[in-house]
Amino acid sequence: MTAPAQQGAQGGHMLIAIAGNPNSGKTTAFNRYTGARQHVGNYPGVTVEKKSGTAHLDGRDIILMDLPGMYSMSAYSPEETAARQALAEERPGAIIDVVNAGVLERNLYLTVQFLEMGLPVVMCLNMMDEARAQGLSINVPLLEELTGAKAVPAVARSGEGLEETLRAAVELAETSGGRIPPLEISYGPDLDAALAEMEPVIREAGLFAGTYPPRWVAMKFLECDRDMLRAAQDAAPEVAARLQATADKTSDHLRSTAGVDAEAVAADYRYGWIRSILRQGVRTEDEQKKRIDFSDKIDLVLTHRIAGPLVLLAVLYGMYFLTIEVGAYPLDLVTGAFDRLQAAADDLMPAGPLKSLVISGIIAGVGGVLGFVPLIMIMFMLIAVLEDFGYMARAAYMMDRIFRIFGLHGASIMPFIVAGGIAGGCAVPGVMATRTLRSPRERLATMLTLPFMTCGAKIPVFLLFINAFFDENKTLAMFLFTLAGWGVAMLAALFMRSTIIRGDAAPFVMELPPYRWPTAAGVLIHTWERAWQYVKKAGTVILAISILIWAGMTYPGLSETEEAAYETQKSALEARLTALPQDDAAKAAGYPDLFQHDPAASTVAKDGKASAPGSTAPEDKAAPGSAAPADKAAPADGTGDAEETPRERIEQQLAALENARAAESLRDSYAGRLGTALEGITAPAGFDWRVNIALIGGIAAKEVVISTLGTAYSLGEVDAENASGLEQYIQADKSWTKPKVMAFLLFTLLYSPCFVTLTVIKQESGSWRWFFFSLFFNLALAYGVAVAAYQFLGGLL
Amino acid sequence: MGEIISLCDLKKGQKAVIAGVDVGGEMGRRIRDMGLTPGVEVSCVGRAPLQDPVALRFMGFTLTLRNREAGFVRVRAS
Numbered sequence: 001m002t003a004p005a006q007q008g009a010q011g012g013h014m015l016i017a018i019a020g021n022p023n024s025g026k027t028t029a030f031n032r033y034t035g036a037r038q039h040v041g042n043y044p045g046v047t048v049e050k051k052s053g054t055a056h057l058d059g060r061d062i063i064l065m066d067l068p069g070m071y072s073m074s075a076y077s078p079e080e081t082a083a084r085q086a087l088a089e090e091r092p093g094a095i096i097d098v099v100n101a102g103v104l105e106r107n108l109y110l111t112v113q114f115l116e117m118g119l120p121v122v123m124c125l126n127m128m129d130e131a132r133a134q135g136l137s138i139n140v141p142l143l144e145e146l147t148g149a150k151a152v153p154a155v156a157r158s159g160e161g162l163e164e165t166l167r168a169a170v171e172l173a174e175t176s177g178g179r180i181p182p183l184e185i186s187y188g189p190d191l192d193a194a195l196a197e198m199e200p201v202i203r204e205a206g207l208f209a210g211t212y213p214p215r216w217v218a219m220k221f222l223e224c225d226r227d228m229l230r231a232a233q234d235a236a237p238e239v240a241a242r243l244q245a246t247a248d249k250t251s252d253h254l255r256s257t258a259g260v261d262a263e264a265v266a267a268d269y270r271y272g273w274i275r276s277i278l279r280q281g282v283r284t285e286d287e288q289k290k291r292i293d294f295s296d297k298i299d300l301v302l303t304h305r306i307a308g309p310l311v312l313l314a315v316l317y318g319m320y321f322l323t324i325e326v327g328a329y330p331l332d333l334v335t336g337a338f339d340r341l342q343a344a345a346d347d348l349m350p351a352g353p354l355k356s357l358v359i360s361g362i363i364a365g366v367g368g369v370l371g372f373v374p375l376i377m378i379m380f381m382l383i384a385v386l387e388d389f390g391y392m393a394r395a396a397y398m399m400d401r402i403f404r405i406f407g408l409h410g411a412s413i414m415p416f417i418v419a420g421g422i423a424g425g426c427a428v429p430g431v432m433a434t435r436t437l438r439s440p441r442e443r444l445a446t447m448l449t450l451p452f453m454t455c456g457a458k459i460p461v462f463l464l465f466i467n468a469f470f471d472e473n474k475t476l477a478m479f480l481f482t483l484a485g486w487g488v489a490m491l492a493a494l495f496m497r498s499t500i501i502r503g504d505a506a507p508f509v510m511e512l513p514p515y516r517w518p519t520a521a522g523v524l525i526h527t528w529e530r531a532w533q534y535v536k537k538a539g540t541v542i543l544a545i546s547i548l549i550w551a552g553m554t555y556p557g558l559s560e561t562e563e564a565a566y567e568t569q570k571s572a573l574e575a576r577l578t579a580l581p582q583d584d585a586a587k588a589a590g591y592p593d594l595f596q597h598d599p600a601a602s603t604v605a606k607d608g609k610a611s612a613p614g615s616t617a618p619e620d621k622a623a624p625g626s627a628a629p630a631d632k633a634a635p636a637d638g639t640g641d642a643e644e645t646p647r648e649r650i651e652q653q654l655a656a657l658e659n660a661r662a663a664e665s666l667r668d669s670y671a672g673r674l675g676t677a678l679e680g681i682t683a684p685a686g687f688d689w690r691v692n693i694a695l696i697g698g699i700a701a702k703e704v705v706i707s708t709l710g711t712a713y714s715l716g717e718v719d720a721e722n723a724s725g726l727e728q729y730i731q732a733d734k735s736w737t738k739p740k741v742m743a744f745l746l747f748t749l750l751y752s753p754c755f756v757t758l759t760v761i762k763q764e765s766g767s768w769r770w771f772f773f774s775l776f777f778n779l780a781l782a783y784g785v786a787v788a789a790y791q792f793l794g795g796l797l
Numbered sequence: 798m799g800e801i802i803s804l805c806d807l808k809k810g811q812k813a814v815i816a817g818v819d820v821g822g823e824m825g826r827r828i829r830d831m832g833l834t835p836g837v838e839v840s841c842v843g844r845a846p847l848q849d850p851v852a853l854r855f856m857g858f859t860l861t862l863r864n865r866e867a868g869f870v871r872v873r874a875s
Contacts, residue, residue: 072830105856106832267829401847512859
């Protein structure tokens with residue numbers, strides 16, 4: 001424990017903590033207090049979110065620290081550990097304990113623990129409107145008298161009572177100085193005796209003096225609280241040993257006489273104490289107004305044995321539809337804006353490596369990241385709505401039995417769906433959606449296996465090859481690939497949970513909160529927070545990696561002599577073009593981009609698309625001088641429109657020349673050389689250097705696979721959405737046998753997640769370890785599956 | 798009073814009073830922290846479509862538990 005800083009103050013401002021059970025309305029209250037003045041970070045070492053914000057009261061600023069939602073201070077979950085640490089180290093002046101008035105008994109369990117720690121607490125008796133409607137009435141003065149803590153009736157949604165609560169907390173912080181005499185409740189003869197024996201020892205030794213009350217510390221020894229035991233061991237080993245001896249003696253005695261653990265006794269007595277004060281008249285129920293529970297009625301349908309799963313399916317499909325289909329419109333706006341930016345850069349900048357860097361590296365890379373933002377915002381908005389409404393808990397409840405088989409959790413369903421469980425999602429928001437999982441092992445297993453889903457960027461690859469090779473039953477083929485993704489994900493999860501993320505299933509002890517209408521402010525703040533975090537963190541890393549991959553696919557480029565050979569041919573063609581009668585429309589074809597996030601809308605080098613397949617045969621990949629693609633392109637024109645003017649013919653030849661140059665340059669680049677070098681390894685899967693290079697590019701973003709294949713086949717820019725040129729070309733290419741196609745598609749489905757996903761995995765798991773694991777494990781798995789498919793099918797056919 | 802049974806054997810709509818929680822460690826603490834302590838009256842609200850987990854109502858809220866976890870809780874059925 002670090003030495004206490006200025007008590008309850010932070011930079012001269014008063015610091016107040018907000019705590020409470022999940023579903024108590026704590027977040028609503030926090031949002032009401034702070035509005036948009038929030039700061040979101042992480043607690044050190046854990047991925048628990050740490051939120052703080054500024055509230056205004058009577059002309060002064062008060063810093064509010066939002067503790068994670070928790071049921072108890074037992075420090076079992078990362079949330080509880082983080083909260084306890086924050087209370088000990090940052091020493092807020094007072095705690096606003098948001099209590100759901102309708103579930104007073106359970107909510108007071110946390111309150112009692114604060115009071116036992118000697119922390120000044122103001123209870124915010126939230127949801128008083130609901131409680132009244134249920135016929136509950138609460139005698140507030142009596143509650144205050146019996147607990148010794150101030151209580152303010154409130155309705156956080158409307159803001160009722162919040163100001164009064166905050167004022168009471170500020171006053172309490174000023175009068176108490178951050179500590180009050182701790183509440184002492186009886187834990188029965190055995191434990192009370194042990195506490196009485198241990199308390200003076202702790203007091204004399206000054207163990208945690210000024211941080212925790214001695215009786216509370218003694219209680220932690222009896223409860224075998226790992227964190228506190230370790231801290232005591234570090235601070236004063238001898239004292240800790242003495243205390244431990246007493247605690248052990250008491251525990252043994254309890255176990256032999258009553259057959260229970262000390263911590264069970266502690267919980268029983270705490271709840272017993274709460275019940276006794278409630279029975280003294282704090283809460284009275286009006287039997288006449290006994291609630292007709294609205295939630296129960298909805299649940300009759302939404303968790304019904306047959307209707308429940310059907311509604312779930314409809315909700316999931318609806319989410320997928322809204323995120324992907326509706327999200328396509330803002331996505332188009334964003335990518336459109338970046339395309340215009342690329343076009344503008346193309347016009348304004350002189351040709352050269354800097355231009356290529358800006359257009360293909362920076363703009364394409366950043367555009368690729370920002371392109372996801374609309375999807376992420378829609379997805380998080382929907383998740384926030386479903387979560388606040390209370391449906392997410394129901395979905396987890398219904399699906400748990402199935403997911404548990406694979407070592408996952410009911411709440412894993414939503415991330416899988418978002419990631420592409422119904423073809424067309426995106427793993428990036430999927431990984432971020434794993435935050436709804438509270439158990440760390442299940443969360444990690446979900447995060448690491450959801451990239452096997454058929455995300456939207458893999459779809460064009462499947463469509464193209466399925467169209468070209470599976471005439472008979474395209475829909476079925478697509479469906480089977482989606483199922484294959486699920487199958488692999490589940491088996492991989494099972495594998496991970498029985499090896500590297502081994503461990504018992506986390507207890508599934510989950511509250512089903514009553515259905516409530518979400519508030520617009522809550523949903524919007526939630527959505528904004530997530531989107532901004534994504535932009536900020538993923539953006540910086542992705543930019544660097546985009547530049548790296550751009551450089552890999554651009555350098556060292558063609559040698560001067562090769563370059564000169566192309567230039568000569570180009571000048572010759574251009575000279576013929578200018579010699580033609582009307583020369584106003586003469587425009588040279590632009591340089592095709594080697595690295596494109598979204599080639600679909602690229603306006604650069606569009607002309608390249610016009611070139612007919614076969615204009616440069618793949619065998620011509622060798623020396624540029626001998627390839628003479630311009631000459632070869634001429635007869636190929638015959639396949640085009642009969643009406644072609646000489647101008648069009650020359651322009652096509654120019655484009656074909658550029659494409660040949662691009663393919664040549666790509667093959668000569670570091671990435672190309674890597675692709676060629678890897679042929680030895682990838683031959684068992686049937687992949688040549690072109691496939692390798694496309695797959696390498698696909699690690700940056702899966703969208704790149706098709707466009708890189710297009711470049712490698714000298715087809716110029718290939719539109720991922722409309723790649724009929726490439727489709728025909730590949731169909732005609734004898735090297736693309738069915739086993740090769742199957743191996744290639746399975747590899748694409750399973751191999752390394754794209755870099756954005758990897759970055760988000762790092763961010764969400766808090767460790768580079770899982771970044772690399774995800775990269776290499778998936779690569780190895782995909783390779784194994786692809787080789788098996790190629791060899792097996794090859795032997796079969 | 799009724800017989801002592803395991804919480805996971807409670808039928809939909811049936812009521813019972815907690816007699817004891819026979820598990821320690823994290824599992825035990827999580828169950829107890831949620832208020833499943835001796836003397837508390839619970840009723841079984843229903844089960845998930847695949848009969849597991851089970852949904853319980855007590856102290857004014859609904860809690861879901863896997864059958865495995867519910868198996869640690871002894872109740873006196875009424």
